[in-house]
Amino acid sequence: xxxxxxxxxxxxxxxxxxxxxxxxxxxxxxxxxxxxxxxxxxxxxxxxxxxxxxxxxxxxxxxxxxxxxxxxxxxxxxxxxxxxxxxxxxxxxxxxxxxxxxxxxxxxxxxxxxxxxxxxxxxxxxxxx
Numbered sequence: 162x163x164x165x166x167x168x169x170x171x172x173x174x175x176x177x178x179x180x181x182x183x184x185x186x187x188x189x190x191x192x193x194x195x196x197x198x199x200x201x202x203x204x205x206x207x208x209x210x211x212x213x214x215x216x217x218x219x220x221x222x223x224x225x226x227x228x229x230x231x232x233x234x235x236x237x238x239x240x241x242x243x244x245x246x247x248x249x250x251x252x253x254x255x256x257x258x259x260x261x262x263x264x265x266x267x268x269x270x271x272x273x274x275x276x277x278x279x280x281x282x283x284x285x286x287x288x289x290x
Contacts, residue, residue: 162191164218170226174198177225189227235282242275 166187169179176195181188192198205216205224222229248254249268 162193164189164191164222164227164229166222166227166229168228173225238275238279238282242272242279245271245275 163180166189167185169187169189173179173189174197176192176198178190178192179187180190201221201224202216205220206214207217207220209215209217218229245268249272254268
């Protein structure tokens with residue numbers, strides 16, 4: 162797992178490593194299988210909404226002393242498109258499809274939604290005539 166942060170503390174836990182550092186952004190790689198990280202997740206787990214439990218990124222970052230970066234929507238969109246492409250070609254996903262997995266919405270629907278969002282972003286960037 163990766164986090165993108167504006168600021169980080171001088172020392173990070175042994176399960177967190179700074180991968181890249183730019184003037185205004187730190188890329189932090191988290192070993193999410195490390196037992197100490199798993200313990201922290203269990204400690205921070207809350208009911209996010211009725212019957213949905215998880216850890217809020219804000220709580221995790223606060224505990225680590227990390228100030229999250231708020232990436233531009235275009236960056237998030239690009240990351241989402243890349244992830245969806247990886248999911249679509251992942252052997253486990255392909256195996257699920259072969260064994261009859263038929264969701265109401267599929268990978269192509271997600272890709273289409275992201276394409277529409279990209280078009281809207283592009284349209285809003287163009288100067289009005």
